Amino acid sequence: MRVALLTGGMKAAARRTTLAAIRNDEADLVVGTHAILSEGVEFARLGLAVIDEQHRFGVRQRGMLAEKAANPHLLVMSATPIPRTLGLLIYGDLDISILDELPPGRTPVKTRCITGKKRRDLYHFLDQEIGRGRQVYLVCPAIEDTPDGGLNAVKSYYEDIAKALLPERRVGLMHGKLKPKEKAAVMEDFKAGRLDALVSTTVIEVGVDVPNASVMVIENAERYGLSALHQLRGRVGRGVAESWCFLVSDNQSENVQKRLKFLCSTTDGFAVAQYDLETRGPGDFFGSRQHGLPTLQIADLMNDTRTLHAAQAEAVAMLADDPLLEAPEHALLEQQVQQMFEKAGAMN
Template sequence: PIPRTLAITAFGEMDVSIIDQMPAGRKPIITRWVKHEQLDTVLAWIKGELEKDAQVYFISPLIEESEALDLKNAVALHQELTDFFGDSVTVALMHGRMKNDEKDQIMQDFKERKSQILVSTTVIEVGVNVPNATVMVIMDADRFGLSQLHQLRGRVGRGDKQSYCVLVANPKNDTGKKRMQAMCETTDGFVLAEEDLKMRGSGEIFGTRQSGIPEFQVADIVEDYNILEEARRVASQIVSDSNWREDPDWQVLEAHLRSRSEFD
């Protein structure tokens, strides 16, 4: 679930089906937030996990070095990890500039355990299933939205082994800190979507703006979400009767709608 979808739900355009149980045998993913200066400790721990036959994802927000952004890029990270782990560990690199056949082969090699670490950008956000991969490390995690972080975390924990997600970030503002804290506190996608909605807003329902809180005459999409859902339910119940406009119980409502509408 994403905030925009959550907002549209209140308008009756979509229904939400909630799956609140994990598949049999799976364990909740343990999520931890660390600072960049603690990365050496993380790498030492990962070395122990690799010795247990684990596989690891490292996610970077950039492919290559950028003069405008001081962020860890995938190419440099791949080289650093190769140097750190040496010949005993195969570190693969994948990003969006590669051809599809090349990406497919890299992913297949990872599934077949020909590589133990996969450094990637967000091209693995959805549709990747490697049950043996149990560690997800997201560099500069504060640069990602909550929904995207949740999607990336979902690439591990797909088997019966305990899985981990490590968020490496030094947030420069309170919003970044709140994102990290929310990720560590819950693995519930709907809870995270609501938190993301509070932080970013849903954007325009009929438009192109994808953040900010839309203005309503009566309700607030964040604070009044529950009563908006109840109003949607009641409205659906009323109009399920094609003759509701003639029903004496709804004459006041019908007159009010008619007075505010340009259409009959």
């Protein structure tokens, strides 16, 4: 099989060569980042589009890939679940497969909320875990210090806190401004066990698998959405050792505390998604908004699941008999559908 790689960081000559291979049917499998969605990428015979970590793509971005061919098969995957009711509306035209069990040998991650006053006790625990041969992640929301000083920046946190409180341990630093080779070298050192702790931004949120890592510490946890926190928590608990996630926040807002405590109460991704749906809204499905209430006039996403199922079944039956909505009795519906998609563009 002929495989091509396309990323935004490629040099111009290599990019031209790859684009020509994709266009001239010289690549059977194309693997890439968002760069695949950019202008100038032309597929000779795109038959299957696979989008991993689909929640990281905007609605319009997901549609752009499908537009690069005439109705290619589409597979979207995500480790961040969506509520089943919401799935009816977003993915009503797709078959949905749900994997909701932990792999064999894994145990649920224990999650705790603490304040910065407990940081020294926390680091004592981290040192004990490292002494047992484990590794730990320390995640900060910013790279550089902010003017108001309200966020833990990864660079100063690495020097002033992590290295100071773990003086005898090997601590690494990872963030998005490092060059690709530097990031790869740091991650390889962590995977190989040459680092005990890794101070990082959310660049480790997806695609990182280090079974020996048993603790995730998330500073300024109030600055992250629940799905991001759930994803970060998923970086640990990949081995047989008992694993922990600590949400560190000094924010005393009632809503923030309620959100963080909810995450501490469950490791069920579907429960997390349902809570997000109830508190932030599901987004505008026929536009690029990712949150906020949808433009439903009557239906209620939380209470009308049975009715939404029935509506979906009726729509499937109708389209089976009249795929293009050409029957006279469907003329008004066809007009409404056309207006909806002309306004919003391609669906996800």
